[in-house]
Structure formats: structure tokens, C-alpha cells
Amino acid sequence: MEALRLIEISRHALAQSRSAPEIVAEAWQIQALAQAIxxxxxxxxPAEVRGEARGLGEIGGRGCGVLDHPMVRSGGVRATQLTSVSDPQAALIGLNVLLGEVGIALVGVACATDDEGLYWQCIETIDTADESSDRVRGMLRRLAEHEPDRPPETVRGRAGPAGPVAEMGPAAGAV
Incomplete structure (x- = not known):
């Protein structure tokens, strides 16, 4: 399955998650997707992003180390369905938005829990998502350096209505 499609499926699954275990399971799914991408x-x-991409794969792997969680096993690891990244820039913009959304969802779980273990698990996963997002933004900057005609707003994932973020849906511009 194409990266943009998996990102959109993950955004939908995260938005539908209501309980802390569901949100945490989706966070693991998203980190696995970041690793796979x-x-x-x-x-x-593209050659200019391969080093940062390797780092993203390593960070994503650290963030999804508990993939034997029952919530993840029941539906399988979504990222294993990744077959292509046909538009690296659009995929990276979408992934960056998704990482921001999962970070926000995890903050909500961390603030609402009395379980110290769950709290720290959320904090670690938020840090991993933030680190992954830094790598993604680095790759977007490198891509922009090699495409001087592209407006700088697309690098930050905040292009106007005609930009790639608009195609991701109404919440896509929120980072």
C-alpha cells in the first residue's frame, strides 16, 4: 500500500481511538509506520534524504518496541503493508502532521492517567514522535534545497489551499 494511503488510514484510526490503550496502540502503529517510511x-x-531517512528508521524502531501489545496484534502491524513512497515530499508532510497529532493525543493520555507506568510510557513515546518529526523536517528541508522553485511554506507543512497539506484533510495543517 502507498505511504500516503497508510498515513491517512493511521490518521483515521487515531481519530477514532477513544481509550488510553487504543491511543497508545495507535502511537505504536504510527511509530512503526515512521520506521517503515x-x-x-x-x-x-532521493539521495539527499537517505541519511536522515536511516535515522528516522532507527528512531521509529525504538518507538514501537512493544508491538506485541494485544491491541496491535489484533489488527496486525499496519506498516507491514507499505509497498511504496511514490511522493516523498507529500508522504513526509503527511507523516509530520500525523506525528504531531499522535503527540497531542499522548499528552491527553498522560495528563489523564493515574498509572505512573502509562504516564512514563506516553512521555517516552512523545519524545520519540518529536525526534521522528525533527528527522522528517530535516528531510523536507533537504528536499527543498534541491527544488529552489518550491515555496518555503511547503517545507514547514503549511502550504496554502493549493499546497500538499490541503490534500491531507482539514486537520492536516495543524502541527
């Missing part, structure tokens, strides 16, 4: 781009993406 990073690994794919490291092998066959």
Missing part, C-alpha cells in the same frame, strides 16, 4: 526512503528515496 524511513527505511524505504533510506533504500530507494
Amino acid at each position: 524511513g527505511s524505504r526512503l533510506a533504500m530507494s528515496g
Whole structure:
């Protein structure tokens, strides 16, 4: 399945998650997706982003180390369905938005829980999502350096109505 489609499926699944275990399971799914996209781009993406992509794959792997969680196993690891990243820039913008959304969802879980273990798990996963987002933004900057005609707003994922973020849906511009 194409990266943009998996990102959109993940955004929908995260938005539908209501309980803390569902949100945490989706966070793991999203980190696995970040790892898969990073690994794919490291092998066959544009040359200027391969180093950062390798780092994204490594960070994503640290963030989804508990993939034997029952919530994840019941539906399988969504990222294993990744077959291509046909538009690296659009995929990275979408992934960056998704990482921001999962961070916000995890803050909500961390603030609402009395379980110290869950709290720290959320904090660690938020840090991992933030680190992944830094890598993604680095790759977007590198892509922009090699495309001087592209407006700088697309690098930050805040393009106007005609930009790639508008295609991701109404919440896509929120980072």
C-alpha cells in the first residue's frame, strides 16, 4: 500500500481511538509506520534524504518496541503493508502532521492517567514522535534545497489551499 494511503488510514484510526490503550496502540502503529517510511526512503528515496531517512528508521524502531501489545496484534502491524513512497515530499508532510497529532493525543493520555507506568510510557513515546518529526523536517528541508522553485511554506507543512497539506484533510495543517 502507498505511504500516503497508510498515513491517512493511521490518521483515521487515531481519530477514532477513544481509550488510553487504543491511543497508545495507535502511537505504536504510527511509530512503526515512521520506521517503515524511513527505511524505504533510506533504500530507494532521493539521495539527499537517505541519511536522515536511516535515522528516522532507527528512531521509529525504538518507538514501537512493544508491538506485541494485544491491541496491535489484533489488527496486525499496519506498516507491514507499505509497498511504496511514490511522493516523498507529500508522504513526509503527511507523516509530520500525523506525528504531531499522535503527540497531542499522548499528552491527553498522560495528563489523564493515574498509572505512573502509562504516564512514563506516553512521555517516552512523545519524545520519540518529536525526534521522528525533527528527522522528517530535516528531510523536507533537504528536499527543498534541491527544488529552489518550491515555496518555503511547503517545507514547514503549511502550504496554502493549493499546497500538499490541503490534500491531507482539514486537520492536516495543524502541527
